[in-house]
Amino acid sequence: MSQQVFADIFLLKRATLGAYEEGRSEPKIDTIIKVANYFSISIDVILTKEITVNQLLRFDGGITTDVNQLVRNGFVEVPFVGELNCKTFIFDFMKSETYDFLPKISVPVKKKNGMLAFEVQDLVMVSNEEGLFPGDVVIGECVGVENLEEGEVVLVLVNESMIVRRFSKTASGYVLLADHVNIPSLIVDFDTAIFFWRVSEVILKRYPNFTSRLEDRINQIDAKLNKLSMK
Numbered sequence: 001m002s003q004q005v006f007a008d009i010f011l012l013k014r015a016t017l018g019a020y021e022e023g024r025s026e027p028k029i030d031t032i033i034k035v036a037n038y039f040s041i042s043i044d045v046i047l048t049k050e051i052t053v054n055q056l057l058r059f060d061g062g063i064t065t066d067v068n069q070l071v072r073n074g075f076v077e078v079p080f081v082g083e084l085n086c087k088t089f090i091f092d093f094m095k096s097e098t099y100d101f102l103p104k105i106s107v108p109v110k111k112k113n114g115m116l117a118f119e120v121q122d123l124v125m126v127s128n129e130e131g132l133f134p135g136d137v138v139i140g141e142c143v144g145v146e147n148l149e150e151g152e153v154v155l156v157l158v159n160e161s162m163i164v165r166r167f168s169k170t171a172s173g174y175v176l177l178a179d180h181v182n183i184p185s186l187i188v189d190f191d192t193a194i195f196f197w198r199v200s201e202v203i204l205k206r207y208p209n210f211t212s213r214l215e216d217r218i219n220q221i222d223a224k225l226n227k228l229s230m231k
Helices: 003-009 014-021 029-039 043-048 053-057 067-073 086-096 213-230
Strands: 076-081 104-107 115-119 137-143 153-158 161-169 173-177 186-189 194-203
Touching (some): 003 014, 029 043, 086 153, 086 161, 115 194, 137 153, 153 173
Parallel strands (some): 076 115
Antiparallel strands (some): 076 104, 115 137, 137 194, 153 194, 161 173, 173 186
16 A cells, blocks of 8 residues: 555545654544554554554554455445344334344445444335335434434434435424325424434445436437537
8 A cells, every 4th residue: 555545545645644754743633543443553552653654554463455455444334224124123223222233234335323224115215217216225324303404315213114204394393205296294293202314325226317307308409409500
């Protein structure tokens, strides 16, 4: 691994690395934590010993420079809820509010607090043949309702059901919106037990349609107009 690769991993400039090694600058604490977590080195070792980038890459504490191992280090194990274990998860979670007992899937995403993966089981979030289809997997981060914004896609546990909706709120309660035109919104009182995971990643079971039919039609009309203008 070159210094440039190291800099890219931690979103640093090579000049910044040089400043660290020469003692002209000190890394921020969040950078130290990221490096310690990535290379499985305790923070006290980084803070109390002088370690250059090259020394770090040769660190003998179980660290490897094998490319495949470095790729695997970029994967996160996320607890998974599918069709088969959904009811069991809901029952157990309502009692313990933990889900360490769930099976896990490895995905190449950035680790977040309280991550949960959920297999979509309906067409509620489909509009104009686009959206989330059965078999797609959404990955969310557990958040408090005060951290949610209007229109965000969320995974919701409420009334002994796991659903995917868009978040909204009125003076009288939460409004869980569906993208499908024929599915009504769900209104949930503020005093109802409810849990939210903000959806940040999606694993699609199918090849995505990158352009809508409307966009295709507009492109076709534009192409015809261009031909007419050339005559």
